[in-house]
Amino acid sequence: MTQTAIPYILMRGGTSKGPYFRRSDLPEDLDALAKVLIAALGSGQSLNIDGIGGGAAVTTKVAMLSVGEDDWADIDYFFAQVSVEDKLVDFKPTCGNILSGVAPAAIEMGLFKPQGDETEIRIRAVNTGARVVAKVNTPGGELTYEGDAEIAGVPGHSAPVQLSFMGVVGSATGAFMPTGKLRDTVQGIELTCMDVAMPMAIARAADFGLTGYESAEELDGNRAFFDQMEAVRIEAGERMGMGDVSKSVTPKFGLVAPARDGGTLAVRYFMPWKTHPTMAVTGAQCMASCALTPGTVADGLLDRHTASPAEVVLEHASGKIDVLVDFSTDEGFTVKAAGLVRTARKLADGHVYVPKSVWKES
Known part of the structure; x- marks a missing residue:
């Protein structure tokens, strides 16, 4: 084959949407990773016609998951914001809407096993170091997306994803007020x-x-x-x-x-x-x-x-x-x-393909 196949799950997380990958299925080097994500999402064209991006910043977001590396986290969540048209990838921020899909995606990927009727997963946002506890419904030990929760910007209703964010102050700059002033x-x-x-x-x-x-x-x-x-x-x-x-x-x-x-x-x-x-x-x-x-x-x-x-x-x-x-x-x-309470839903899974000229998996 002239293309490299990468396993993924397409998830709606909150009011955003994008592919969720295992971090181990992607290049470690960030420059190489950026090239793969640009190709996978089709960045560089307004409709992302040559990739799976949706032509909007809320649909060109990427989550990469792995088992937590520290004693606290169950799951490490590494985020990438891929631009729609500029062939740029920003690894600095995190995204809370995409984070809404991390707990269910981790279960779907087999990175975490459901625990009773409600499963609590501790998530570390790799980009910023923020710690988040997510609770998802798993009746009888089975993940469900059905429920009565509604959020503005998403039609219908789904199972709630409860998110508790801790250690959020100064996560990027080290200070509550980075300039030292209220105004x-x-x-x-x-x-x-x-x-x-x-x-x-x-x-x-x-x-x-x-x-x-x-x-x-x-x-x-x-x-x-x-x-x-x-x-x-x-x-x-x-x-x-x-x-x-x-x-x-x-x-x-x-x-x-x-x-x-x-x-x-x-x-x-x-x-x-x-x-x-x-x-x-x-x-x-x-x-x-x-x-x-x-x-x-x-x-x-x-x-x-x-x-x-x-x-x-x-x-x-x-x-x-x-x-x-x-x-x-x-x-x-x-x-x-x-x-906050958000919702998420698995939309598709399978493989996304990028040219081997972009990345030939070793």
Whole structure:
């Protein structure tokens, strides 16, 4: 054969979708790995027509799983964000939506055995070091995707995947507030630069002349806003100690506005070069933390919770996402853990093929 076959499972995890691989079935070298993932997903063309990517940032995500290497984790989860058109792979961030599919995928791959009617799996996000406990339904010791849980952005209902994120503060930059300030002014825009599960630069929508209630399509069509936002994001990344982020998807960018549908805060999240159609799980934790922290750009936009744990309801472009945040105010505001409920579903399995000129498995 002139192609290399790689076993995979195609999973929907939360509001994202992509291939899940065993890490051992892929090249160890990151440059070689990037070339394989670019070929497998068809990066380099808007429709990803020569691969299994779906032509959107939420459908060109990759999970690579292995048995945990430390004493705590059952499963190590290594994430890759493959670009749609630019033939780039970013190994810096993690993805909480794709993480929603890690526990069921690990069971499907035989990396972890179900334990009774509910199975708990401890997951280490290799990219950031974050630790997550996932609970999935396994009635009679059998994994199920059937259930009554619903999440905005996904039709129908499925079995719940309960996620508890621990050690999320400073996972990428080493600090809750990477610039050392609750607010920074970058190119005339006031920002809160925060690192909780995902490093982010967060601004008020009004400061960009927006309402914060625009649809994803409306925002994607506003190229003047994107140009301004990207310039602000790049400078914010430098101030956060992340270096030149012009070719990195982190820090992500978020906008906040007063809620208008009974939630805590209206938000829009950027990936960063397109508007997220819903909300990233990691980004939701960071924006919920911003909402709860006194002195951030969220001041004046909400009635802030003061008792822990607090349920923060974020109104995003396709609905709402609930984040339960456990925090302490003993020595300033500190996030201890965050929890969410997502869903996942196995869509297909088999082999994905890449040309041997890209990778000839030894």
